[in-house]
Amino acid sequence: MNKQIQNLYERAQKEQRLIIGLMSGTSMDGLDIALCDVTGSGTQTQIQILAFKTWAYNDDFRTKIKAVFSKRDVDLQLVCLMNEYIANVHAELINLALKEWGYKNDQIDFIASHGQTIFHSPKSLHKLTDYPNGTMQIGDGDHIAVKTGIITLSDFRQKHLAGGGEGAPLAVYGDYLIFSKESEDRVMLNIGGIANFTYLPGSLKANEIFSTDVGPGNTLMDQYVQKHYNIFYDKNSEIASSGILNEKLLSTLLNCGFFDDDFPKTTGPELFNLEYLQSAQKASATESIEKEHVMATLCHFSAETISNAIKKCFGANAAATVFMSGGGMHNPLLASLLKVKLPNSVFMSTADLGINPDAKEAVLFAVLANETLCGSPINFGQRQGVPSICMGKISLPE
Known part of the structure; x- marks a missing residue:
């Protein structure tokens, strides 16, 4: 077995897991980083926030995001470059946060990264009959995994689309388990x-x-x-x-x-x-x-x-x-x-x-990652827009 797959398997088997949840929303104020202690899965999930901070984005970084954000006409080269650029910045901020909190990177089991939404286009908005629901978040998970040395789950919303949803909102999954x-x-x-x-x-x-x-x-x-x-x-x-x-x-x-x-x-x-x-x-x-x-x-x-x-x-x-x-x-x-x-x-x-309201969205992605690794799809019935699925692509650090 590939040693990275073995590492993934062993960490997923742990009774207690340290998962970092990341959230960068449409307000673009900064990156929320929540270090969570997670045990169990499904309705038995127990979660505690060990550390949390929001790294405020500087004006230059925010300007770079805005150049590709929520625009139908955009420089495709810039979108391509920002996918990697955002991931590198997020990885750097994670490394700085862990150092500030006194943790070594190898103590962290997983990262759950929402990424940065740059365009959201459900059929109800684009109204193009030949096309499906669409959404795009950038900030590549492979770059985060390699730069931090931590297994990373990312791009959660694509599985929601594939399962018949609109890619948002995803809060229902974590809210149900935690609250x-x-x-x-x-x-x-x-x-x-x-x-x-x-x-x-x-x-x-x-x-x-x-x-x-x-x-x-x-x-x-x-x-x-x-x-x-x-x-x-x-x-x-x-x-x-x-x-x-x-x-x-x-x-x-x-x-x-x-x-x-x-x-x-x-x-x-x-x-x-x-x-x-x-x-x-x-x-x-x-x-x-x-x-x-x-x-x-x-x-x-x-x-x-x-x-x-x-x-x-x-x-x-x-x-x-x-x-x-x-x-x-x-x-x-x-x-x-x-x-x-x-x-x-x-x-x-x-x-x-018991959950810091400013950290909630980041915590929810940690819960989504935990379900993908250690849980199973929750049965939400056959209602449109709420597929019973686990989400997140897995990126290995080596």
């Missing part, structure tokens, strides 16, 4: 660039669970302040809080077929971008309103789409237990609007369940 609780219906709400949630029924029946994107989280607000204020995001919603909701603009922003589609569904900045906003402003004759009023309206837009999606599941008087994660939960205006729009629901964070 389900008998006799308590839960909503695991993650507000990143795009907002998504997983519904976890108290019945614990996997065939009743689903995860879905619901619309923009931070993406439109971030894009707007980056263009008009030359800042990365609206810290503490200072700009949005100084503005006033424009009802005409909000109504036009909400006039989109995506919001009428059934769950589960996916979307991305390919739809919700500044062109979308500009079209809505033109249609609502709000092109001249003050920038802070635009920001206030965009924040209301995110809150409205999230709350409407939860009401779609639980009814107009939704009384859900909502556990929040992602950067959007730190937006005080957005958080307060959600509580106003869902007055009968209880809002908490995944910290109340």
Whole structure:
């Protein structure tokens, strides 16, 4: 047997595994690195975060990603080069984190890398009848494995596509294993660039669970302040809080077929971008309103789409237990609007369940890798968009 295959087999057989989960989202703020202690698999999975940090991307690196991000027309050579470039940067950051935390690389069993999404194109968005769902994440797993010396699982979303899904969201798999609780219906709400949630029924029946994107989280607000204020995001919603909701603009922003589609569904900045906003402003004759009023309206837009999606599941008087994660939960205006729009629901964070909300997405990929190596596909029934599969390509370091 090849010694690398033997190494993979032996590490997968361990009772206790150290797995690094990586997440770099559409907000492109940095690389989340979560070092997880994992035992068991399936519904017996136990996970503890041993260390976590977000390595903030510098402006140069972020600019390089943006040059190939969410564009139909792009320099193919640059996409090719960025696939390796991002992987090398991520590998370097992993090595630095392990040194900072006092771990040697050979102590780590596996890396689970989400990669960097540069384009997401489900059929509901591209509407090309001859073509399937598509998505692309770059940051090659082989480069990470070789540069760190650690077996790496990557490119998780392609298997989801192959199994009949849209490549997103994948949170349903990890949320079910980590956060389900008998006799308590839960909503695991993650507000990143795009907002998504997983519904976890108290019945614990996997065939009743689903995860879905619901619309923009931070993406439109971030894009707007980056263009008009030359800042990365609206810290503490200072700009949005100084503005006033424009009802005409909000109504036009909400006039989109995506919001009428059934769950589960996916979307991305390919739809919700500044062109979308500009079209809505033109249609609502709000092109001249003050920038802070635009920001206030965009924040209301995110809150409205999230709350409407939860009401779609639980009814107009939704009384859900909502556990929040992602950067959007730190937006005080957005958080307060959600509580106003869902007055009968209880809002908490995944910290109340023992998982740092900023680390949650990275942890979920560690769980996905653990299932591929040590578990088996969870039976989610025959529902469209939730294939019962294990995900992730395996890259060996030698």
